[in-house]
Amino acid sequence: MKEVIRLENIRRHFIVGEEVVKALRGVSFTIEEGEFVTIMGTSGSGKSTLLNTLGCLDTPTSGEYYLDGVSVRTMDRNQRATLRNRKIGFIFQNYNLLAKTTAIENVELPLLYNPRYNARQRREMAVSALQSVGLGDRLQHRSNQMSGGQMQRVAIARALVNNPAVILADEATGNLDSRTSFEILVLFQRLHAEGRTIIFVTHNPDIARYSSRNITLRDGRITADTRNGQILDAQEALAALPAQND
Amino acid sequence: MNFVNLFRIALKALGNNKTRGFLTMLGIIIGVAAVITMLAIGQGSKKSIQSEISEMGSNMIMVMPGGDRRGGVRSSGSDMESLKLKDYEDIRDNASYISYISPLVQSSGQAIYGAANTPTSIYGVNSDYLEIRRYKVSDGDFFSDQDIRTAAKVCVVGKTVLDELFPDDPNPVGKVFRFGSIPFRIIGILESKGYNSMGMDQDDLIIAPYTTIQKRVLAITHIQQIVCSALSEEYTDQAIAEIRQVLTANHKIKEGDEEDFNIRAQEEMSTMMTSVTDLLTILLAAVAGISLLVGGIGIMNIMFVSVTERTREIGLRMSIGAKGRDILAQFLIESILISVTGGLIGVVFGIAAAYLVQLLADYPIAIQAWTVILAFAVCTVTGVFFGWYPARKASNLDPIEALRYE
Numbered sequence: 001m002k003e004v005i006r007l008e009n010i011r012r013h014f015i016v017g018e019e020v021v022k023a024l025r026g027v028s029f030t031i032e033e034g035e036f037v038t039i040m041g042t043s044g045s046g047k048s049t050l051l052n053t054l055g056c057l058d059t060p061t062s063g064e065y066y067l068d069g070v071s072v073r074t075m076d077r078n079q080r081a082t083l084r085n086r087k088i089g090f091i092f093q094n095y096n097l098l099a100k101t102t103a104i105e106n107v108e109l110p111l112l113y114n115p116r117y118n119a120r121q122r123r124e125m126a127v128s129a130l131q132s133v134g135l136g137d138r139l140q141h142r143s144n145q146m147s148g149g150q151m152q153r154v155a156i157a158r159a160l161v162n163n164p165a166v167i168l169a170d171e172a173t174g175n176l177d178s179r180t181s182f183e184i185l186v187l188f189q190r191l192h193a194e195g196r197t198i199i200f201v202t203h204n205p206d207i208a209r210y211s212s213r214n215i216t217l218r219d220g221r222i223t224a225d226t227r228n229g230q231i232l233d234a235q236e237a238l239a240a241l242p243a244q245n246d
Numbered sequence: 247m248n249f250v251n252l253f254r255i256a257l258k259a260l261g262n263n264k265t266r267g268f269l270t271m272l273g274i275i276i277g278v279a280a281v282i283t284m285l286a287i288g289q290g291s292k293k294s295i296q297s298e299i300s301e302m303g304s305n306m307i308m309v310m311p312g313g314d315r316r317g318g319v320r321s322s323g324s325d326m327e328s329l330k331l332k333d334y335e336d337i338r339d340n341a342s343y344i345s346y347i348s349p350l351v352q353s354s355g356q357a358i359y360g361a362a363n364t365p366t367s368i369y370g371v372n373s374d375y376l377e378i379r380r381y382k383v384s385d386g387d388f389f390s391d392q393d394i395r396t397a398a399k400v401c402v403v404g405k406t407v408l409d410e411l412f413p414d415d416p417n418p419v420g421k422v423f424r425f426g427s428i429p430f431r432i433i434g435i436l437e438s439k440g441y442n443s444m445g446m447d448q449d450d451l452i453i454a455p456y457t458t459i460q461k462r463v464l465a466i467t468h469i470q471q472i473v474c475s476a477l478s479e480e481y482t483d484q485a486i487a488e489i490r491q492v493l494t495a496n497h498k499i500k501e502g503d504e505e506d507f508n509i510r511a512q513e514e515m516s517t518m519m520t521s522v523t524d525l526l527t528i529l530l531a532a533v534a535g536i537s538l539l540v541g542g543i544g545i546m547n548i549m550f551v552s553v554t555e556r557t558r559e560i561g562l563r564m565s566i567g568a569k570g571r572d573i574l575a576q577f578l579i580e581s582i583l584i585s586v587t588g589g590l591i592g593v594v595f596g597i598a599a600a601y602l603v604q605l606l607a608d609y610p611i612a613i614q615a616w617t618v619i620l621a622f623a624v625c626t627v628t629g630v631f632f633g634w635y636p637a638r639k640a641s642n643l644d645p646i647e648a649l650r651y652e
Binding site for chain 1: 251255558561562563566567568569570
């Protein structure tokens with residue numbers, strides 16, 4: 001299996017006033033292609049810092065980070081921006097769609113920053129990404145005309161459109177009701193089945209049961225790294241939910 | 247990220263906030279329109295003064311006696327009797343850059359006809375004077391060389407004098423009136439020229455042969471002035487040099503001595519007058535420019551609000567691969583778009599307002615291409631200048647902070 005992410009003794013220290021806050025105190029792990037990893041931890045455990053590091057938004061104080069074989073630590077702002085554009089798909093808790101903008105324009109956004117694609121190619125890729133998340137019939141809907149679940153699907157399509165090496169989801173179901181959450185989880189499991197590498201940061205232990213591996217963080221260190229032998233099927237959980245009859 | 251995409255993004259952002267975009271533009275629209283209208287008015291007055299001066303004869307040259315100092319007492323030029331008829335004749339015969347030349351003697355006094363009388367001036371000249379000052383005889387004739395030789399008591403009269411002396415007579419040619427105690431017969435009437443730009447009535451005069459004024463009115467043998475026209479405005483300097491040459495020789499002025507005459511060209515006058523209107527133009531443009539500046543600050547203000555409001559969007563764009571310069575360009579294009587669109591509308595409004603001024607206030611205007619280009623260039627620069635700082639701020643945002651911004 002190909003190695004997508006390799007962290008070697010990552011430390012990240014912040015200086016707040018006179019104090020040094022050690023958010024990450026030596027984190028090491030590797031993630032291979034096709035894994036669905038949940039990163040769990042309470043607030044203050046360092047999982048946001050780890051996510052920012054994995055997403056190339058932040059650089060570690062020390063330690064090495066290889067994304068798809070490329071060392072990120074020595075890259076400057078612009079190089080990291082390009083790397084994010086080509087290798088990473090972000091999914092946020094609050095969707096972060098552009099206001100008053102159609103689904104297709106939102107999904108096209110990452111491709112706008114890649115000179116390789118022309119307008120026609122961008123549109124084709126955006127349409128196929130939207131179709132793959134089940135929104136093929138809502139291409140021209142604006143972000144303010146959609147439900148939370150639909151908006152998150154658009155956001156997922158946006159994360160998929162550049163065919164990234166890794167998808168980073170930050171509490172992607174945090175703003176959704178449980179039914180919609182399971183629908184989104186079904187989508188994530190399908191992407192996993194298609195061979196996508198997914199990292200899902202959450203504080204909800206239930207999500208971990210649907211992923212293939214679970215890393216737990218506490219006080220900036222990894223306290224557990226377990227493979228899930230029995231992955232639950234989100235489709236079944238969705239079916240088992242009581243029918244909405246109101 | 248290519249330019250077309252950035253352009254589209256900026257247009258879309260403006261489209262999402264139409265009212266705000268328009269209000270921001272309003273500052274620029276008013277500023278540009280004000281600059282164009284004000285410059286049109288300033289340039290218009292300049293042009294009208296220039297044309298009035300050239301009506302008076304822009305190639306006119308006047309020679310007057312200069313002040314002199316004898317025994318330490320400086321006397322005024324007009325008291326001097328240093329200009330002689332011979333000077334006039336020598337210039338007339340020798341100068342090649344001069345087309346018309348006339349001696350001039352002048353007296354002020356009361357013109358009297360029956361019970362009517364009016365204070366006015368009488369000018370003694372020859373027939374070239376009409377050409378030099380661009381006067382025309384509308385009724386009757388001008389006096390002849392014969393009249394000059396015989397010092398005939400004939401004259402040509404301006405409209406203002408006629409209106410005072412002959413209020414009810416439509417054709418006073420042939421009538422005899424008195425100037426002081428001397429009777430003059432009217433042989434012609436001058437076409438009216440109205441007031442000049444300095445407010446002087448150009449029709450309040452009587453023109454007679456210079457010999458008549460010399461002998462019968464003033465009883466002098468010298469002349470007070472020589473007026474002449476250069477071949478055209480460009481030859482004024484050569485004509486002045488020729489006059490100077492003749493006069494220094496005639497008056498036996500040694501090298502280094504003070505001249506006893508003054509030569510003044512109408513050209514200087516026109517430069518002086520236009521410098522006044524130039525100042526006016528600059529003042530008007532400065533006031534208008536300030537309003538453009540205020541408009542620019544309005545853009546900066548709104549762009550700051552826009553950057554703050556869209557912090558999350560900026561964070562998102564950065565997280566999916568926008569570089570700092572992409573964000574910079576996006577906001578810069580947005581502010582340029584506001585200012586250039588505002589500028590275009592302002593140009594239209596400015597030109598319309600200028601014509602409205604012309605139509606309603608009957609004020610001369612002149613819209614010149616350079617003022618329009620200048621106003622437009624200034625507002626593009628305004629867009630870049632005042633858009634830069636907010637755009638810079640946006641491009642320097644930390645994507646992590648920006649994404650978390652509430």
